[in-house]
Amino acid sequence: TTMPAPDLTALREALRSALAKGAPGAMARIDDHGAVRRLTEGVADKATGRAMNTDDRFRIGSVTKTFTSVVVLQLVDEGRVDLDTSVNTYLPGLLPDDRITVRHLLSHRSGLHDYTDEMFARTVPGFEAVRNKVFSHRELVKLSLEKPLTVEPGTTHAYSNTNFVVAGMLIEKATGRTVQTEYRDRIIKPLKLTDTFYVHPGTAVPGRHVKGYLRPDEAGAPLVDSTRQTASWAQSAGAMISSTHDLNTFVSALLRGKLMSSARLAQMQEWVPVNSTQGYGLGLRRRDLSCGVSVYGHTGTVQGYYTYSFTSKDGKRTITSLANTSNTGDVLNVMPLTLEAAFCGKKPA
Numbered sequence: 001t002t003m004p005a006p007d008l009t010a011l012r013e014a015l016r017s018a019l020a021k022g023a024p025g026a027m028a029r030i031d032d033h034g035a036v037r038r039l040t041e042g043v044a045d046k047a048t049g050r051a052m053n054t055d056d057r058f059r060i061g062s063v064t065k066t067f068t069s070v071v072v073l074q075l076v077d078e079g080r081v082d083l084d085t086s087v088n089t090y091l092p093g094l095l096p097d098d099r100i101t102v103r104h105l106l107s108h109r110s111g112l113h114d115y116t117d118e119m120f121a122r123t124v125p126g127f128e129a130v131r132n133k134v135f136s137h138r139e140l141v142k143l144s145l146e147k148p149l150t151v152e153p154g155t156t157h158a159y160s161n162t163n164f165v166v167a168g169m170l171i172e173k174a175t176g177r178t179v180q181t182e183y184r185d186r187i188i189k190p191l192k193l194t195d196t197f198y199v200h201p202g203t204a205v206p207g208r209h210v211k212g213y214l215r216p217d218e219a220g221a222p223l224v225d226s227t228r229q230t231a232s233w234a235q236s237a238g239a240m241i242s243s244t245h246d247l248n249t250f251v252s253a254l255l256r257g258k259l260m261s262s263a264r265l266a267q268m269q270e271w272v273p274v275n276s277t278q279g280y281g282l283g284l285r286r287r288d289l290s291c292g293v294s295v296y297g298h299t300g301t302v303q304g305y306y307t308y309s310f311t312s313k314d315g316k317r318t319i320t321s322l323a324n325t326s327n328t329g330d331v332l333n334v335m336p337l338t339l340e341a342a343f344c345g346k347k348p349a
């Protein structure tokens with residue numbers, strides 16, 4: 001079925017709505033069968049007033065999880081990791097339950113508690129307490145294991161950053177190299193993602209970038225510039241830096257089968273229900289839009305940045321949208337509207 005043309009008027013309205021609800025800036029890039037659409041609203045930097053620019057880099061949060069999942073699935077293709085093997089086989093003694101498998105990690109069905117629940121219970125104090133900290137993977141897992149499993153392993157979807165921290169440990173154990181090296185050699189260099197960096201534990205966003213602004217919990221309190229952080233609380237669950245161009249290239253290449261075998265890509269799309277219109281595969285989200293089109297990619301929330309990056313089933317139409325604030329539900333609720341504009345075209349009158 002041919003998809004209707006993107007509704008660029010609705011897309012601009014959505015970006016303007018993000019500003020009206022508190023984002024200093026918002027932007028989107030659509031790659032559509034080779035045609036590129038770039039829309040920006042507001043500022044990348046509140047202090048200088050520099051305008052948002054779709055070439056700017058930004059922190060992508062949990063879109064990192066899709067990069068991590070691609071590396072694990074390439075290791076599965078190479079016979080070095082098995083999806084249905086216990087994580088404790090690869091990392092003896094790490095987890096309290098041998099039933100937790102690699103597949104459970106990538107589909108958020110391990111039951112491992114998400115340590116960010118406590119870490120960021122108070123938004124700004126939590127962030128300030130960790131923004132310059134460097135955690136080992138094991139320290140983060142230890143935080144998680146202070147709480148019991150949330151679900152029986154292998155049953156329902158229970159989203160947890162801990163799953164992709166453990167996936168990072170698995171990658172480093174199976175390859176003997178850092179996740180940074182694996183991202184670089186398996187994804188970033190082959191796809192020529194020149195705006196994509198995994199600089200942990202460095203705190204700077206390389207080159208020209210969007211500044212991120214974290215909203216405090218206290219109503220009316222001024223936004224906090226949260227651009228510089230180690231993102232060590234997130235690492236292989238959320239520390240990547242990229243751009244609208246590079247994320248569109250990445251998620252499109254993924255769905256076009258460029259990054260793993262077709263068998264593995266099919267396994268990545270074995271959906272566990274999240275709710276009535278969303279599924280989660282292996283480090284990949286499926287969202288069913290109002291027009292009956294399903295799109296595939298991931299979302300990201302990291303202090304100061306909301307990212308949505310999704311592509312069509314054939315990978316030929318892709319959008320990445322970004323708002324440079326977070327802890328602002330009203331802005332987060334605008335982001336799905338950018339997908340509707342990009343893939344559902346003009347709404348019937």
Ligand SMILES: CC1(C)S[C@@H]2[C@H](NC(=O)CCCC[C@H](NC(=O)C[NH3+])C(=O)[O-])C(=O)N2[C@H]1C(=O)[O-]
Pocket residue numbers: 060061062063116120121122123124126159161214238299300301302303304305326327328
């Ligand atoms: C499932 C999510 C939403 S949460 C998960 C991960 N982001 C985090 O775990 C950060 C949580 C705290 C972020 C902070 N919020 C607070 O501190 C609230 N007290 C803010 O808004 O900047 C990511 O990214 N994922 C999103 C995803 O996958 O879309």
